[in-house]
Amino acid sequence: xxxxxxxxxxxxxxxxxxxxxxxxxxxxxxxxxxxxxxxxxxxxxxxxxxxxxxxxxxxxxxxxxxxxxxxxxxxxxxxxxxxxxxxxxxxxxxxxxxxxxxxxxxxxxxxxxxxxxxxxxxxxxxxxxxxxxxxxxxxxxxxxxxxxxxxxxxxxxxxxxxxxxxxxxxxxxxxxxxxxxxxxxxxxxxxxxxxxxxxxxxxxxxxxxxxxxxxxxxxxxxxxxxxxxxxxxxxxxxxxxxxxxxxxxxxxxxxxxxxxxxxxxxxxxxxxxxxxxxxxxxxxxxxxxxxxxxxxxxxxxxxxxxxxxxxxxxxxxxxxxxxxxxxxxxxxxxxxxxxxxxxxxxxxxxxxxxxxxxxxxxxxxxxxxxxxxxxxxxxxxxxxxxxxxxxxxxxxxxxxxxxxxxxxxxxxxxxxxxxxxxxxxxxxxxxxxxxxxxxxxxxxxxxxxxxxxx
Amino acid sequence: xxxxxxxxxxxxxxxxxxxxxxxxxxxxxxxxxxxxxxxxxxxxxxxxxxxxxxxxxxxxxxxxxxxxxxxxxxxxxxxxxxxxxxxxxxxxxxxxxxxxxxxxxxxxxxxxxxxxxxxxxxxxxxxxxxxxxxxxxxxxxxxxxxxxxxxxxxxxxxxxxxxxxxxxxxxxxxxxxxxxxxxxxxxxxxxxxxxxxxxxxxxxxxxxxxxxxxxxxxxxxxxxxxxxxxxxxxxxxxxxxxxxxxxxxxxxxxxxxxxxxxxxxxxxxxxxxxxxxxxxxxxxxxxx
Numbered sequence: 001x002x003x004x005x006x007x008x009x010x011x012x013x014x015x016x017x018x019x020x021x022x023x024x025x026x027x028x029x030x031x032x033x034x035x036x037x038x039x040x041x042x043x044x045x046x047x048x049x050x051x052x053x054x055x056x057x058x059x060x061x062x063x064x065x066x067x068x069x070x071x072x073x074x075x076x077x078x079x080x081x082x083x084x085x086x087x088x089x090x091x092x093x094x095x096x097x098x099x100x101x102x103x104x105x106x107x108x109x110x111x112x113x114x115x116x117x118x119x120x121x122x123x124x125x126x127x128x129x130x131x132x133x134x135x136x137x138x139x140x141x142x143x144x145x146x147x148x149x150x151x152x153x154x155x156x157x158x159x160x161x162x163x164x165x166x167x168x169x170x171x172x173x174x175x176x177x178x179x180x181x182x183x184x185x186x187x188x189x190x191x192x193x194x195x196x197x198x199x200x201x202x203x204x205x206x207x208x209x210x211x212x213x214x215x216x217x218x219x220x221x222x223x224x225x226x227x228x229x230x231x232x233x234x235x236x237x238x239x240x241x242x243x244x245x246x247x248x249x250x251x252x253x254x255x256x257x258x259x260x261x262x263x264x265x266x267x268x269x270x271x272x273x274x275x276x277x278x279x280x281x282x283x284x285x286x287x288x289x290x291x292x293x294x295x296x297x298x299x300x301x302x303x304x305x306x307x308x309x310x311x312x313x314x315x316x317x318x319x320x321x322x323x324x325x326x327x328x329x330x331x332x333x334x335x336x337x338x339x340x341x342x343x344x345x346x347x348x349x350x351x352x353x354x355x356x357x358x359x360x361x362x363x364x365x366x367x368x369x370x371x372x373x374x375x376x377x378x379x380x381x382x383x384x385x386x387x388x389x390x391x392x393x394x395x396x397x398x399x400x401x402x403x404x405x406x407x408x409x410x411x412x413x414x415x416x417x418x419x420x421x422x423x424x425x426x427x428x429x430x431x432x433x434x435x436x437x438x439x440x441x442x443x444x445x446x447x448x449x450x451x452x453x454x
Numbered sequence: 455x456x457x458x459x460x461x462x463x464x465x466x467x468x469x470x471x472x473x474x475x476x477x478x479x480x481x482x483x484x485x486x487x488x489x490x491x492x493x494x495x496x497x498x499x500x501x502x503x504x505x506x507x508x509x510x511x512x513x514x515x516x517x518x519x520x521x522x523x524x525x526x527x528x529x530x531x532x533x534x535x536x537x538x539x540x541x542x543x544x545x546x547x548x549x550x551x552x553x554x555x556x557x558x559x560x561x562x563x564x565x566x567x568x569x570x571x572x573x574x575x576x577x578x579x580x581x582x583x584x585x586x587x588x589x590x591x592x593x594x595x596x597x598x599x600x601x602x603x604x605x606x607x608x609x610x611x612x613x614x615x616x617x618x619x620x621x622x623x624x625x626x627x628x629x630x631x632x633x634x635x636x637x638x639x640x641x642x643x644x645x646x647x648x649x650x651x652x653x654x655x656x657x658x659x660x661x662x663x664x665x666x667x668x669x670x671x672x673x674x675x676x677x678x679x680x681x682x683x684x685x686x687x688x689x690x691x692x693x694x695x696x697x698x699x700x701x702x703x704x705x706x707x708x709x710x711x712x713x714x715x716x717x718x719x720x721x722x723x724x725x726x727x728x729x730x731x732x733x734x735x736x737x738x739x740x741x742x
Contacts, residue, residue, distance in 0.1 A: 098691065099681070099735040102698025106717070107468040110727030134726055188657075188723075214486075232486060232506060263485060263506050283485040285508030285536055287555065298530035300569065301508020303483055333480040333520075334457075352457065353479040353520065383457070401457055431472030434461055435726040439489035440539065440640050441708035441719050444515055446498060448465045449474065450710065450719055452728060453488035453502055454458055 111433035113426035114139065116399040118217075118337055118386035119406060120174040120181070123393055125197065127156075129172055129181055130386070130399050130406055132425075133436055136166040138183060138195070139425070143393065146408065146421040150428035159195055161202025166193060168437050171217040171266070171337070173227070175242070180206065184215040184229055187437045192218065192229065194245075207245040212238060217267035217337070219276070221313060226251065230264040230278055234287055237264065237278060237311075254311065256318025262304050266338040266350070269313060270362070275322070276315065277347060279335035280307045306332040308349065308360070327367025331358055337386040337399075341411070346371065348396060350384035357387060357398055357409075374398075376416025380407045383432075395420070402432050458484040460491070460502065460513075463728065465712070479520030483511055489587065489707070490539030490552070490640060497564075499524070501549055503537035510537055510551055510562070527551075527562055529569025534560065538586055539640060545593035546616070548573065552586035552600060559589055559600055559614075576600075578621025582608055588641040588653070591616060595684055597625075599650055601638040610635050611652060611682065628682055630689025635680070640708040647713075647737070648684040649693075653677070653720060657705040677706045679720055681736060696720075696731055703729065713737045 114132035121128045126143045137160030146153050160166065170186040179197035190213050193205035214233035221228065225242040238250040255261065263283035269276050285301030286292040292299055307326035311319065325332070333353025340347050345362040349370075356375035360368065374381060374396075383402030390397065394411045398419075404426035407419035435454065442451045460482075461473040478484065487505035494501065498515040509528035513521065527549070528534065535556035542549055547564040551572075558577035562570060576583065576598075584604035591598055593616070600612040610629025614622065628650075629635055639653040656677040678697030682690070696703065696718065704724035711718060716737040721728045 099694035100696050100733060102700045103696050103731050103733070104700045105702060105729040106732045107466065107730040108702060108727055109463060109467050109469065109471055110725055112470050281485065283504065283507035285506060289535065292535055300530035300532060301528050301534065303507055306480055431470055433470065433472055434459060436457060437723040437726065438721040439707045440491045441710040441721050442491040442493045443710045443712045443719060444462065444493045445495050445712065445714065446515065449462045450465060450728065451491055451493060451500060452461045452463065452721055453491045
């Protein structure tokens with residue numbers, strides 16, 4: 001590219017960046033939004049270590065006006081030059097401006113509303129927290145929020161924004177004694193953030209801990225002052241000190257063929273019975289060539305039935321589960337979040353694949369049917385990800401990924417029963433788009449459809 | 455991320471619009487980390503990798519709900535470790551599988567089912583391949599185009615002969631500062647025009663436990679869709695780009711082509727969004 005053209009192109013990009021950033025910053029002033037900060041070039045490390053207290057929502061009308069002026073000037077210069085000539089017949093590269101440029105999309109599809117993932121309840125504080133894996137946030141509501149209205153419920157507080165470091169936030173857990181909330185970031189987040197209960201907005205976490213790639217669930221053990229994290233990719237559970245931060249090593253690692261961990265998701269600790277329960281989707285494959293070409297012969301990937309495995313809280317290494325709920329009678333189908341009710345000796349499972357909540361005896365084992373199932377068109381359960389039992393108020397909470405809702409049932413609800421309350425994060429009827437860090441795309445030319453795997 | 459689903463959107467979907475159908479549920483055998491997908495227009499099938507179960511699944515293209523795959527490539531003899539991406543070569547009746555951890559590209563018969571050995575494998579130090587993120591076959595020029603990301607070696611576009619096998623050097627590599635490629639993901643070749651469309655993600659992702667983790671709030675160098683010629687080699691700038699704030703792209707992870715409507719599609723992991731661009735300059739009218 002010739003230098004004048006290059007300079008003009010860069011100026012155009014810079015001006016456009018200023019304009020877009022300024023516009024969005026202005027629009028979302030006071031409500032930190034992802035687009036207001038994505039072009040900022042602070043390193044991730046500074047999130048945890050930078051103590052400067054800069055204002056992250058600093059746009060004002062002056063900034064916007066400057067951006068608009070710069071944008072108009074570049075447009076008048078005609079710096080979005082004509083399209084480049086194609087490659088010559090020999091395929092050699094020419095010194096021309098590349099074709100295309102900063103082209104606005106003809107269409108874009110995104111979910112402007114939260115995609116609810118996990119739920120945690122603190123009945124003593126009268127608080128419920130839900131994680132949003134779409135926009136990287138945690139929403140706090142009053143425990144009795146919601147109702148039967150089609151309107152959106154207003155959260156008491158929201159934690160989100162660049163300083164939080166949250167991105168694909170998945171599991172959350174509330175430490176009711178220490179008044180802290182723990183959040184693990186799935187996918188390329190690879191970390192756990194800890195926030196004080198009563199904070200909100202675009203704040204730095206109190207602690208940040210690096211965790212292995214693929215973290216999904218998080219569970220606190222208040223007795224042992226530990227936190228356990230389920231990790232999908234290496235089929236592992238890692239257990240840390242509750243106060244762990246930085247790159248602190250785990251106290252224990254549970255991993256190996258005897259564990260029968262296979263794509264673990266939800267995790268919960270039953271401190272009263274010294275047990276840890278883990279939901280598995282059943283996917284397993286060797287991680288390395290060494291593991292594939294082991295001394296016992298070649299190993300390939302396989303699909304196991306989904307399961308709920310129980311281990312002692314001190315389980316480590318290649319330790320077997322003490323119990324396993326697995327088999328056709330269980331109705332398990334992509335089991336996600338778990339919640340244990342020690343008072344009534346039950347465990348609840350958010351069973352995504354059949355839009356249901358399954359409740360088993362806490363010590364159930366083998367191919368057993370659930371005690372109760374919440375399922376049906378009246379329940380409002382649609383792609384359940386999180387579940388939380390509140391024994392103090394005798395309620396059961398569910399977060400829906402395929403709808404912008406959390407629904408609340410009587411703890412012992414069963415069958416096709418309508419929820420007591422609904423908390424909406426979007427107007428009723430708003431489509432749930434369902435992207436979660438999508439990694440590929442294809443076009444189905446026969447149906448005129450765009451295919452996106454997650 | 456959290457839910458391993460295949461979503462199908464109407465081509466003209468826009469705004470806060472949901473999919474017209476979804477493939478999901480235990481019976482589908484899908485897992486997270488599907489970083490590739492291919493549509494076979496001739497046989498009307500969808501092919502996806504299952505990273506966490508070391509498998510490649512083939513579905514009817516019209517599949518919906520908890521529908522089981524019609525074929526599964528999985529098992530020790532496949533030598534599949536953790537498949538990252540896939541492509542289908544209809545002309546030569548092959549499925550192509552790229553692996554990140556496995557650092558290789560494998561070719562299977564298109565109709566393979568079960569614990570089937572690959573027909574060919576490109577793997578080894580001469581290949582230059584590290585974490586393979588995208589594969590695409592150009593049957594017109596008889597080439598295989600691979601995107602590979604490396605922390606120690608070269609991150610870029612690697613071009614092989616389609617029938618290469620074993621530890622072979624690529625015939626061309628597009629990489630370097632002029633290319634703008636820092637992190638790379640899915641790619642697709644348009645054989646008609648001899649162009650390579652690449653999702654240059656340029657994100658900060660880090661999978662190392664000891665390293666500081668990334669944040670989408672602070673992308674360093676926004677990514678873009680880059681277009682190169684099938685004959686390009688070396689540190690050459692793209693011949694076409696979709697890039698910049700108006701494009702709304704930050705970290706594009708995938709790219710798909712619709713030459714009939716002259717459109718390019720991408721998805722972005724920062725905005726969790728899907729974008730459709732009308733790009734007639736990328737799909738010139740055929741000469742009469």
